[in-house]
Amino acid sequence: MANVMIQYTEQGRLSLYLAKKDLEEHITRVEFESDDKWGGEIELANGAAYYVDPGVKPSFPISVRARRLRAAV
Template sequence: MKVMIRKTSSGALSAYVPKKDLEEPIVSQERPGLWGGTVTLANGWQLALPEMAEGTSLPITVEARRLAGD
């Protein structure tokens, strides 16, 4: 699914899923660099993000995969 990752004005990361019209803060991430691991949204969803270079500028739209069992 397409997911837009952005940094809010307070510096926190958030994810927006246009197809679901859902925007949630990212509350935890598997890797400090964000890319290539999983992130957990405030609503409990876990998303697997693609590998990308460190320092990739935000906002960016990526193809993420929602993990089953959330």
């Protein structure tokens, strides 16, 4: 599992930053996006996917533990 930061960009889109690889990518899909349940599988613009344990929608920016499900294409 990796520590990642999820934040809004200046354009108002969510992005995921992985410091270990100095990688920042736009988030294209979040499995659960309601206020009561946010997280699950998160897909990035580069084709990679990560999993964040679902919970109440957080305030961004936030650092969370994420498990890589799929590498970038």
